[in-house]
Amino acid sequence: MSAQSADNRRQVRGVRVTVAAIVVFMAVVVGGFVYKIQQPRIMTPIEMKINGLYLLDTPRNFGELALTDHNGRPFTRKNLEGRWTLVFFGFTYCPDICPTTMSFLNQLMGQLQGTEAEDTQVVMVTVDPARDTVDQLAGYVPFFNPGFLGVTGEFLDIHRFATALNTPFRKVPGQGEDYLVDHGSNVILINPRGDYHGFFKAPLDLAKMKATYRSARALWDHDH
Numbered sequence: 389m390s391a392q393s394a395d396n397r398r399q400v401r402g403v404r405v406t407v408a409a410i411v412v413f414m415a416v417v418v419g420g421f422v423y424k425i426q427q428p429r430i431m432t433p434i435e436m437k438i439n440g441l442y443l444l445d446t447p448r449n450f451g452e453l454a455l456t457d458h459n460g461r462p463f464t465r466k467n468l469e470g471r472w473t474l475v476f477f478g479f480t481y482c483p484d485i486c487p488t489t490m491s492f493l494n495q496l497m498g499q500l501q502g503t504e505a506e507d508t509q510v511v512m513v514t515v516d517p518a519r520d521t522v523d524q525l526a527g528y529v530p531f532f533n534p535g536f537l538g539v540t541g542e543f544l545d546i547h548r549f550a551t552a553l554n555t556p557f558r559k560v561p562g563q564g565e566d567y568l569v570d571h572g573s574n575v576i577l578i579n580p581r582g583d584y585h586g587f588f589k590a591p592l593d594l595a596k597m598k599a600t601y602r603s604a605r606a607l608w609d610h611d612h
Contacts, residue, residue: 430610433601440589441600447583450552454612455513455541458525463539465582471507472605473578474588477555478573479516480528489568490521490532492592493575497533499598504605507580513539515557515571517546553584579608 389422389463433443434512453462458528472500478486491511500508510596514520517540520528525538557571572591586604 391489430606439596439600443586447585453573455539468582474510475576494533510536515569
């Protein structure tokens with residue numbers, strides 16, 4: 389083998405190594421860029437407020453709960469720990485706001501992916517426990533999404549919970565058995581510690597709620 393042929397082979401190997409290194413470097417750069425753009429941008433509290441999410445300066449511990457879910461199981465504060473929870477106060481005889489909001493939350497859940505979808509739960513707490521029994525909720529809430537949870541209980545316990553989350557409600561008087569219940573249409577955000585974290589102000593917008601929810605989660609992860 390001539391010296392020139394050996395030099396040529398070394399040059400070819402050197403070029404291949406250089407090209408391979410460049411390809412790996414570019415793959416790392418592109419991969420990092422793609423990963424970065426896929427991460428949610430952390431909005432400022434003002435930006436989140438503009439887009440409909442009002443975060444509390446300090447998340448609020450609202451105490452213990454003694455309610456019942458639509459499967460007949462106890463629903464306590466522990467059911468709110470270790471995941472993010474979207475809480476909506478409504479009732480099954482509601483003609484408009486409740487079915488619209490529940491359908492909206494089903495759409496939102498359909499757009500969440502991976503960990504976001506896995507550790508997010510939706511809970512509808514009835515503001516009409518006199519009519520919304522366990523069986524009544526069991527026939528209503530899963531209709532919108534099998535993973536959604538309906539919650540009922542004693543009136544005073546529910547009223548105390550709603551008041552702690554700044555979500556007042558009242559029975560409309562003078563309507564007999566077919567009464568309505570006035571209630572808010574905001575969606576409450578509970579953080580993984582089980583504390584009142586903030587609320588999404590109605591009217592709800594799917595794109596804005598998804599963006600602000602992802603941002604709130606990212607901010608939480610950054611601080612914890």
